[in-house]
Amino acid sequence: MTSPFSLDPSPNDLASKVLDQIEETRVTPRPAWQFTWKNRLLWVVCVFGVALGAAIASVLVFSVQEMDWDLYEIAGSSRMFFFRDAIPAVWAVGILLAGFAVWYAIRRTRAGYRYPVSAIIAIALSGFLIGGSLLAANDVGRALDETLGAQLPLHTPIRLKKLSLWMNPARGLIVGEVSAVDLEKNAFTLVLPDGNLIELNSTLLSPQSKATLAHASAVRIIGYAERDATTGTARFIPCAVLPWKGKEYPPIKKGKALPVDTPGPVSQFPDAVRSTGCKDLQPYAILQRIRPNH
Amino acid sequence: METMLSFPPEAPDAALVRASLAQKEAFAALIRRYQERLDRYLRRLGVFRVEDREDVLQNVFLKTYRNLNEFDEGLAFSSWIYRIAHNETMSFFRARQVRPDGHTDPDGADLLEQVPGVTHLETELDRSLTAQTLRAALLKLDPKYREALVLRYFEEREYTEISDIMQIPVGSVGTLIARAKKRLLPLLSPSV
Numbered sequence: 388m389t390s391p392f393s394l395d396p397s398p399n400d401l402a403s404k405v406l407d408q409i410e411e412t413r414v415t416p417r418p419a420w421q422f423t424w425k426n427r428l429l430w431v432v433c434v435f436g437v438a439l440g441a442a443i444a445s446v447l448v449f450s451v452q453e454m455d456w457d458l459y460e461i462a463g464s465s466r467m468f469f470f471r472d473a474i475p476a477v478w479a480v481g482i483l484l485a486g487f488a489v490w491y492a493i494r495r496t497r498a499g500y501r502y503p504v505s506a507i508i509a510i511a512l513s514g515f516l517i518g519g520s521l522l523a524a525n526d527v528g529r530a531l532d533e534t535l536g537a538q539l540p541l542h543t544p545i546r547l548k549k550l551s552l553w554m555n556p557a558r559g560l561i562v563g564e565v566s567a568v569d570l571e572k573n574a575f576t577l578v579l580p581d582g583n584l585i586e587l588n589s590t591l592l593s594p595q596s597k598a599t600l601a602h603a604s605a606v607r608i609i610g611y612a613e614r615d616a617t618t619g620t621a622r623f624i625p626c627a628v629l630p631w632k633g634k635e636y637p638p639i640k641k642g643k644a645l646p647v648d649t650p651g652p653v654s655q656f657p658d659a660v661r662s663t664g665c666k667d668l669q670p671y672a673i674l675q676r677i678r679p680n681h
Numbered sequence: 682m683e684t685m686l687s688f689p690p691e692a693p694d695a696a697l698v699r700a701s702l703a704q705k706e707a708f709a710a711l712i713r714r715y716q717e718r719l720d721r722y723l724r725r726l727g728v729f730r731v732e733d734r735e736d737v738l739q740n741v742f743l744k745t746y747r748n749l750n751e752f753d754e755g756l757a758f759s760s761w762i763y764r765i766a767h768n769e770t771m772s773f774f775r776a777r778q779v780r781p782d783g784h785t786d787p788d789g790a791d792l793l794e795q796v797p798g799v800t801h802l803e804t805e806l807d808r809s810l811t812a813q814t815l816r817a818a819l820l821k822l823d824p825k826y827r828e829a830l831v832l833r834y835f836e837e838r839e840y841t842e843i844s845d846i847m848q849i850p851v852g853s854v855g856t857l858i859a860r861a862k863k864r865l866l867p868l869l870s871p872s873v
Binding site: 401402404408409415416417418419421422497498502503 | 701702705706708709712713716735738739742743746747748749750751753844848849850851852853
């Protein structure tokens, strides 16, 4: 009887058949380095996936930080749409892909099957969030949103999204950079995003808004348009001034000063926001409800 | 192939793997050690034709040999080779695009003998249960459930070993077995 621990020379024996096949097909064990490097490569993919996810998360963290979450109503948005605008879809898809890469790589490492999917997801998300917060704190989120983000299809950098939300004359909202303030004469000058200058009257502004004018460079203004009864020219009357939120303000092309009361963005105001005063202005009423001292 | 190599019966698998890497003839000892166990395992999974089992087994051992350097000594060799057998069997079922039908299964009595070991099932099973009933019920199960039951109750594997063989988290093994039992019980009732 053949010992189970010795080679049986019988040609019908399975061991002999397998060894013959190994001999005929010249099969050799794959070198150990192939398995080692495959495993290492998978971990590299995993680390790369976490780094990619963290970079994308930094853009999301930056985007969230840049928004005034309590003021979405003033911008005429709903909470859901405001969230959609703040969270760029293309980055959200990117973070899902990074998560998939991490899961796929870990599952295929030598012992990756031992980790439950929930643990992999939790680890990946923690890595994204911690890494993303650190990168965002070091301005990487903003840089990515501005540079790489500008190259991506279906993506608008957050500063331009904010500009489209707040530079909305039809709703009584304009943004600009304060270039001069003379509170004794109740006048201040604003550089609009297109580079034009506009002089505005601060008579109706609250002390809080006047303080904002004195200290902030970029501001958001809620107001209304009215037409001068004698000259017929349009004027923009500011009701409240809010500082521009976040680090980024849309670049302004400096232009020459425009005379007061000339048609500018004011001419874009529809009748709907033309009012006899701030009280009837919807965005202002909302602001009064949210931040009464304005 | 006239070389005769012999190893003590208690030689550990890892030592045989190292010997096989040095000299392919030593691999015969590993084949001998696992041939019968794997053949029984394949039959329990539903590969009933002898010729099919032989083909699958040959592929299993060839793949094992080809990937010997992948064997991690932190893992039981038996789990590792069972994993290869598991993968090969699933590939066999996929290639044939069939689910096993049991018409030629000679292992029914063997299966039935194992039933008392299944504490939960034992109380549920009718005493008149025949080997054929159990066999037919097992064969109606999804392969992953059947395999979980086979490994746990017929191969008597621990959860960690089943985890290594089926390449799923240990926590999922318990869930899989519990679901498998739940699905098996209605199939054992006489009305089914």
